Each structure stands twice: as C-alpha cells, then as structure tokens.
Amino acid sequence: MEERVPMHAILGNEMLSxxxxxxxxxxxxxxxxxxxxAGFGLTDExxxxxxxxxxxxxxxxxxxxxxxxxxxxxxxxxxxxxxxxTDRGPGIANIGQAMQDGYSSINxxxxxxxxxxxxxxxxxxxxxxxxxxxxxxxRWNRC
Amino acid sequence: MSTxxxxxxxxxxxxxxxxxxEMDDQLAMFLQEDLTNKVKDTGARGVLMDISSLDIIxxxxxxxxxxxxxxxxxxxxxxxxxGMQPAVAITLVELGLTLxxxxxxxxxEKGMAILEERxxxxxxxxxxxxxxxRNAVGIQ
Ligand SMILES: Nc1ncnc2c1ncn2[C@@H]1O[C@H](COP(=O)(O)OP(=O)(O)OP(=O)(O)O)[C@@H](O)[C@H]1O
Ligand SMILES: [Mg+2]
Numbered sequence: 666m667e668e669r670v671p672m673h674a675i676l677g678n679e680m681l682s683x684x685x686x687x688x689x690x691x692x693x694x695x696x697x698x699x700x701x702x703a704g705f706g707l708t709d710e711x712x713x714x715x716x717x718x719x720x721x722x723x724x725x726x727x728x729x730x731x732x733x734x735x736x737x738x739x740x741x742x743x744x745x746x747x748x749x750x751t752d753r754g755p756g757i758a759n760i761g762q763a764m765q766d767g768y769s770s771i772n773x774x775x776x777x778x779x780x781x782x783x784x785x786x787x788x789x790x791x792x793x794x795x796x797x798x799x800x801x802x803x804r805w806n807r808c
Numbered sequence: 809m810s811t812x813x814x815x816x817x818x819x820x821x822x823x824x825x826x827x828x829x830e831m832d833d834q835l836a837m838f839l840q841e842d843l844t845n846k847v848k849d850t851g852a853r854g855v856l857m858d859i860s861s862l863d864i865i866x867x868x869x870x871x872x873x874x875x876x877x878x879x880x881x882x883x884x885x886x887x888x889x890x891g892m893q894p895a896v897a898i899t900l901v902e903l904g905l906t907l908x909x910x911x912x913x914x915x916x917e918k919g920m921a922i923l924e925e926r927x928x929x930x931x932x933x934x935x936x937x938x939x940x941x942r943n944a945v946g947i948q
Contacts, residue, residue, distance in 0.1 A: 686832045686833055686834065687832075689832075690830055690832065693864065697863075707895045708894075708895040708898055708899070710895075711863065711864055711893075711895040711896060711898075711899045712898075712899050712902065714863075714864050715864045715865070715866055715899050715903060718864060718866040718868075719866050719867060719903075722866065722868060766904055773867065773868075773871065774867045774870065774871050774905070776867040776870075776903060776904050776905060777866075777867050779904065780867060780902070780903035780904045780905070781903075783902050783903065783904065784899065784902055784903060
C-alpha cells in the first residue's frame with residue numbers, strides 16, 4: 666500500500682447556507698475575513714470575494730439556494746482559501762457552454778462562471794440534473 | 809428586506825449619487841428607478857456615481873451600472889462612475905467586465921470636468937450595454 670501524502674492541511678472551516686440576498690452578503694463578508702486571516706493582500710482578497718459573489722449568486726438565482734463551505738488551507742507554508750458551493754438545483758446541462766463568456770440563460774452578462782474561473786487558481790465544476798451543481802475554487806496567497 | 813434608498817443629490821445641472829452601503833439587488837433596483845425619475849424630473853444633464861466605497865463589483869452590479877448609464881443616456885444625461893478602487897478595477901478586468909459605454913473618472917471633480925466638457929462640446933455617443941462586448945475597459 667502506498668502512503669499518500671496529503672496535498673494540504675485544512676486549518677479551519679466554516680459552512681454557510683446561501684439562499685437569499687442577506688446570505689450572499691454574509692458569505693462575501695466571511696470569505697473576506699478568511700482571506701485576511703490568511704494574509705491575502707487587498708487585490709487577492711477582492712478577486713476571491715468577487716468569485717465567491719458570482720458563484721453564491723448563481724446558487725441563489727439558478728440553483729434554488731445551496732451551501733458554501735469556506736476552508737483555510739496550508740500547503741508548503743503558503744496559505745489559501747478553498748470555497749465549495751453545493752446546490753441541489755436543476756444542474757447545468759451544457760457545462761462547456763455555461764463556461765463561455767457571454768452565455769446566460771437569464772439575460773445576465775454570462776460572466777459569472779468564466780469570470781470566477783479567471784479570478785482563482787483552481788476551479789472545478791461538476792453538475793448534473795440529479796445531483797445539482799458542485800463547484801470548488803481555491804485561491805492561494807501570493808503565488 | 810431593506811426599505812432604505814440611496815440618496816440622490818442635485819448639484820447644479822448634475823445629480824450625485826454616493827453609494828455608501830453594501831448594494832443588494834433590491835437597493836440596486838430602487839436606485840435604477842429613483843435615478844431615472846430624478847433625471848426626468850430635474851432635467852439633469854449628467855449623473856455622477858461615486859462608488860469609492862464599493863469593495864467589490866460583480867457581474868450583477870456591473871450590469872446595473874451599465875443599465876443606469878444607458879437609461880440616463882436615453883433621457884439625455886451622461887453617467888460618469890467615479891472613484892473606483894484600484895483593487896476593484898483590477899478584478900473587473902479579470903472578471904471580463906468591460907463596462908462598455910460607462911464613462912469613468914478618478915474622483916468627483918474629474919467626473920464633473922468630464923460632464924462639463926461633454927455639455928459644452930458634446931461627446932461621441934458611447935456604446936450601448938451589450939453582453940457580447942469585449943472592448944477595452946474605461947478604467948484609469
Ligand atoms: N448553480 C447553478 N445551477 C444551475 N445552473 C447554473 C448554475 N450556475 C450557473 N448556471 C447556468 O450557467 C449559466 C451561466 O452562468 P453565469 O454565472 O456565467 O451567467 P449568468 O448567471 O447567467 O449571468 P451573470 O453574468 O449575471 O452571472 C447561467 O445562465 C445558468 O444557466
Ligand atoms: Mg451568474
């Protein structure tokens with residue numbers, strides 16, 4: 666049996682439910698606090714919070730509400746923030762299309778998903794009609 | 809839900825809106841309504857929107873700024889967005905939000921100067937808000 670070295674340590678976490686406008690503001694503020702505690706500078710912090718705002722808003726407007734898990738990561742001495750968004754909504758039928766700049770099913774700008782991806786270092790998305798939508802983002806401090 | 813509204817001040821021929829609070833959808837919608845009414849009622853020729861206290865702009869807010877700019881333009885007033893924080897501007901570019909057709913200035917004085925210049929000499933019509941737009945950002 667090979668021994669697996671953990672990729673990173675999880676220093677702390679916080680779970681928030683996101684289904685309304687006040688929840689959206691709360692999750693943004695929490696993400697900001699976690700980023701600050703991890704030593705992020707203002708620009709890095711703003712990028713993370715903006716990505717969080719997009720994905721949390723998508724859960725509210727497309728996913729019927731969901732949960733955001735904020736985790737403080739550490740890997741080789743650098744710190745990062747991971748946020749996992751989970752909803753049980755209708756899912757995204759065509760992820761490739763949804764990830765394109767300008768695609769929106771609700772006459773939005775269609776920048777939320779592709780923009781959020783550009784604002785973070787890691788971006789993973791899984792979605793199905795059965796399971797809903799699951800998106801994980803990570804932004805590292807100074808990398 | 810919030811029942812508060814963002815105040816709109818009249819400054820000569822212009823209107824000044826200072827966005828001081830955390831914007832939510834409701835407040836953004838009210839602002840859109842109030843501002844277009846006020847432009848119509850006062851015949852203001854320009855709107856200054858001070859966003860120096862906004863610590864993020866996401867696609868929802870970006871669309872709102874863009875919509876306000878096009879709505880006021882139809883009523884013959886230009887909107888200038890002033891005081892965008894540098895971190896917000898950097899983030900907007902990466903997000904891909906180009907704010908087409910939205911004039912920007914570093915501060916209220918510079919914004920006023922832009923509006924006055926436009927009133928005296930007229931400006932070329934800015935682009936309409938459009939999802940497909942990918943041109944350069946008007947951020948200094
Ligand atoms: N959590 C979700 N559940 C279901 N569908 C989603 C979810 N998130 C995004 N989508 C789908 O992907 C599309 C693209 O999302 P994206 O955030 O890029 O644009 P938008 O929300 O339509 O507009 P905006 O630019 O205002 O964010 C949405 O229009 C929607 O159809
Ligand atoms: Mg969106």
